[in-house]
Amino acid sequence: MSIRFNHPTVSGEEIDHVIEAIHNGRLSGDNAFCKKCQEWFNLNIQCHSSLLTPSCTHALEMAALLLDIEPGDEIIMPSYTFVSTANAFALRGAKIVFVDIRPDTMNINEELIEDAINEQTKAVVPVHYAGVSCEMNHIVSLADEHSLYVIEDAAQAIASTYNGQIVGSMGNMSAYSFHETKNITSGGEGGLLAINDERFVERANIIREKGTNRTLFFEGLVDKYTWVDIGSSYLPSELQAAFLYAQLQNLDKLQESRFAAWNRYYEMLKPLETAGKIELPVVPNNCMHNAHMFYIKTPTADSRSQLLSSLNAKGISAVFHYIPLHTSPFGQQVGRFHGEDRYTTVESERLLRLPLWSNMKLSDVEQCCNAVIQSV
Numbered sequence: 001m002s003i004r005f006n007h008p009t010v011s012g013e014e015i016d017h018v019i020e021a022i023h024n025g026r027l028s029g030d031n032a033f034c035k036k037c038q039e040w041f042n043l044n045i046q047c048h049s050s051l052l053t054p055s056c057t058h059a060l061e062m063a064a065l066l067l068d069i070e071p072g073d074e075i076i077m078p079s080y081t082f083v084s085t086a087n088a089f090a091l092r093g094a095k096i097v098f099v100d101i102r103p104d105t106m107n108i109n110e111e112l113i114e115d116a117i118n119e120q121t122k123a124v125v126p127v128h129y130a131g132v133s134c135e136m137n138h139i140v141s142l143a144d145e146h147s148l149y150v151i152e153d154a155a156q157a158i159a160s161t162y163n164g165q166i167v168g169s170m171g172n173m174s175a176y177s178f179h180e181t182k183n184i185t186s187g188g189e190g191g192l193l194a195i196n197d198e199r200f201v202e203r204a205n206i207i208r209e210k211g212t213n214r215t216l217f218f219e220g221l222v223d224k225y226t227w228v229d230i231g232s233s234y235l236p237s238e239l240q241a242a243f244l245y246a247q248l249q250n251l252d253k254l255q256e257s258r259f260a261a262w263n264r265y266y267e268m269l270k271p272l273e274t275a276g277k278i279e280l281p282v283v284p285n286n287c288m289h290n291a292h293m294f295y296i297k298t299p300t301a302d303s304r305s306q307l308l309s310s311l312n313a314k315g316i317s318a319v320f321h322y323i324p325l326h327t328s329p330f331g332q333q334v335g336r337f338h339g340e341d342r343y344t345t346v347e348s349e350r351l352l353r354l355p356l357w358s359n360m361k362l363s364d365v366e367q368c369c370n371a372v373i374q375s376v
């Protein structure tokens with residue numbers, strides 16, 4: 001019996017909400033379900049404003065537009081991340097400055113950021129890998145000191161906390177993903193821009209509405225609706241919002257099942273770590289993760305290849321993850337690595353992700369663990 005790497009999260013109530021949206025007779029962006037989702041996020045992220053977007057990629061692009069990023073600006077981020085983190089800023093002509101990660105959490109090493117800051121630096125983009133928060137106190141105070149913006153790539157980090165604060169509530173803005181591989185989904189693709197800095201709220205609505213003040217017009221705050229700024233169409237459909245709303249209402253239950261699977265992996269594989277055969281994920285004491293991903297690290301890149309083939313031969317879709325962006329052809333063109341690549345490449349080559357989804361049966365988790373136990 002084969003085990004897929006991921007199944008999209010389904011709560012069971014999506015279809016009722018989608019039918020309701022159809023009956024409401026309004027399917028374009030910013031209608032009833034979109035507003036309901038955004039109210040949920042405003043409350044739960046404790047942000048000034050939140051805007052559903054067609055993807056996290058789009059939310060990051062909106063952030064780059066809102067910061068008025070221009071050619072010559074530099075943006076600091078880890079190289080161990082998804083292309084969208086960098087693309088959003090590369091699209092505006094920025095130089096991407098990659099900083100090494102910490103080997104324990106795979107997050108940007110906060111201690112190395114200051115050395116990469118110069119006159120051109122505009123923003124720092126911490127990526128909360130596997131839903132484990134970056135060291136945000138350090139990053140936010142550094143940004144304040146040097147007048148930089150912080151944009152959190154919280155694509156994987158819905159419902160995570162750091163010192164009790166919601167991950168995604170600490171930077172000026174943050175971007176979440178509701179792609180089908182994430183903890184919750186708006187029907188395959190989707191995202192959110194959460195705005196914690198009030199200065200960006202009005203313009204964010206304009207940029208999202210093709211550069212028009214349509215939102216203000218609908219709110220009765222201006223009497224004509226006209227073209228006032230650059231913009232694009234960063235609105236998801238009402239059907240996506242309806243789908244997502246069902247998942248938000250069931251979030252606790254969905255998260256509970258995800259944690260059960262994650263915890264079973266951890267318990268069953270712990271003896272292999274004790275025996276020195278693999279390493280398990282590290283979650284610092286001040287961080288509460290969200291069971292987004294379960295990964296292990298093998299001693300070397302070669303042992304990872306062997307384990308991947310062995311698991312795949314047993315019908316288990318284990319996969320590796322990011323190839324560091326600074327080693328990619330386009331990453332080399334638009335970016336540079338600041339300092340030494342001490343951990344980014346070597347740690348990324350040892351990391352292997354195991355199947356995990358909401359409502360995954362514990363017997364499936366056990367089958368995956370047994371396959372790992374037999375293979376290492």
Ligand SMILES: *Cc1c(COP(=O)(O)O)cnc(C)c1O
Pocket residue numbers: 054055056057058081082084085127153155156176177178179189190191
């Ligand atoms: C998934 C992901 C994205 C992109 O999300 P989309 O919604 O697919 O655009 C960006 N950054 C990180 C770290 C991700 O994991």
